[in-house]
Amino acid sequence: MTDLAPHELRILVAVDRGRSFTAAAEALGMSQSAVSHAVRTCERKVGAVLFERGRHGARATPAGERAVVHARHILHLLETLAAEARGAESGTVTGTLRIAAFRSAAAHVLPAVLARLAARHPGLVPRVRIVREVGRGTAGEVADGRADLGIATLDASAAPPPGLVSGRLFEESYALVHPAGHARPHGLPLVDWDENCGSYTRDWWSRQDWIPAARVNVEDDIATLSMVAQGLGMSIVPRSALIGVPPGVAVTDLGPQAPTRLVGYVTTPELARAVGVRALIRELRSAVLPPGLEPARA
Structure with a gap:
C-alpha cells in the first residue's frame, strides 16, 4: 500500500467535518473536483470505500470513520513534532493544547490551572471545548483525535477506554x-x-x-x-x-x-509524552481544588 500524504489526511478530515466534498473544498481553498479526485486516490491506496456519496453530501463509511480518526491523530502529532522541535532549540514550550472538559470542571477547576500554565509556558495556547459527560463523553473526544486531553469521569474499578491512558485528579x-x-x-x-x-x-x-x-x-x-x-x-x-x-x-x-x-484526565500514550500535555498534567495534579472536592486517592 502507498502511504497517504499529510495533505490527503487533511482532505479526509475536512470532508468528514463538512459532510460534503463542496464544503471541504471551500474550507481548504480547493476545487470540488480536486477534493473528489483526492478522496478516490485515498480510497485506492487504502483499499476501501471511505465515504458514501449522495444527494445530501458525503458520509463516512465504517472504514472512513476509522481512517478519519487516525488522520486526526497523525496530523496533530505532526504539529506536535514541529512545535517540540522548535522548542528544543529555543528552550520554550509552544503549540496548541486541545482540552475537552465537562462544564463544572471547565468552570471551576480549569481556570486556575490554565492561569498557572500560561505564566510558566506563555507559548502554549489552550483551546477548551465543553463536552457533555454522557456516553463516550470527553474520553471519546480524545479517542477520536479531537482533543489532546480530556477531563473525564473515571471508574475506579475499570481500565481506561482502549487506546487511552488516565490519571486520577479528584x-x-x-x-x-x-x-x-x-x-x-x-x-x-x-x-x-x-x-x-x-x-x-x-x-x-x-x-x-x-x-x-x-x-x-x-x-x-x-x-x-x-x-x-x-x-x-x-x-x-x-x-x-x-x-x-x-x-x-x-x-x-x-x-x-x-x-x-472519581474525576481524572485521559489522553493517548503518544500525547502523554508530549511536552505541552505533560505540563498541563503537572498543573492539574497540583491544582488547589474548590471546597467539596478532594484529591483522589492513589
Missing part, C-alpha cells in the same frame, strides 16, 4: 438539592440529568428505594438547579456542580455512604 461526593425550606425534600419528584458515573455511584443509586422516577430530564446541571429553585423537584448532583448554587436551593448531605465520582 473525588467528589454527591448531595441532595431541593427547594430551600421544604419540609420533606426526600418526597419531592426527581429532576434528573444524565452523566457518566462510576460503578459505586450506580450501585448506590440502585439501592435507594426512596428515589422516584424522574419527572423532568434535562441535559445540563445549571438547568437542573434552576428547575429545583423553581420548586419542580429535587435532584442529586456532584459537588462541583454546586459551586455558586442559585438562591432558593438548599443542599443536604447524603450521609457517610453518599455516592462519589
Whole structure:
C-alpha cells in the first residue's frame, strides 16, 4: 500500500467535518473536483470505500470513520513534532493544547490551572471545548483525535477506554438539592440529568428505594438547579456542580455512604509524552481544588 500524504489526511478530515466534498473544498481553498479526485486516490491506496456519496453530501463509511480518526491523530502529532522541535532549540514550550472538559470542571477547576500554565509556558495556547459527560463523553473526544486531553469521569474499578491512558485528579461526593425550606425534600419528584458515573455511584443509586422516577430530564446541571429553585423537584448532583448554587436551593448531605465520582484526565500514550500535555498534567495534579472536592486517592 502507498502511504497517504499529510495533505490527503487533511482532505479526509475536512470532508468528514463538512459532510460534503463542496464544503471541504471551500474550507481548504480547493476545487470540488480536486477534493473528489483526492478522496478516490485515498480510497485506492487504502483499499476501501471511505465515504458514501449522495444527494445530501458525503458520509463516512465504517472504514472512513476509522481512517478519519487516525488522520486526526497523525496530523496533530505532526504539529506536535514541529512545535517540540522548535522548542528544543529555543528552550520554550509552544503549540496548541486541545482540552475537552465537562462544564463544572471547565468552570471551576480549569481556570486556575490554565492561569498557572500560561505564566510558566506563555507559548502554549489552550483551546477548551465543553463536552457533555454522557456516553463516550470527553474520553471519546480524545479517542477520536479531537482533543489532546480530556477531563473525564473515571471508574475506579475499570481500565481506561482502549487506546487511552488516565490519571486520577479528584473525588467528589454527591448531595441532595431541593427547594430551600421544604419540609420533606426526600418526597419531592426527581429532576434528573444524565452523566457518566462510576460503578459505586450506580450501585448506590440502585439501592435507594426512596428515589422516584424522574419527572423532568434535562441535559445540563445549571438547568437542573434552576428547575429545583423553581420548586419542580429535587435532584442529586456532584459537588462541583454546586459551586455558586442559585438562591432558593438548599443542599443536604447524603450521609457517610453518599455516592462519589472519581474525576481524572485521559489522553493517548503518544500525547502523554508530549511536552505541552505533560505540563498541563503537572498543573492539574497540583491544582488547589474548590471546597467539596478532594484529591483522589492513589
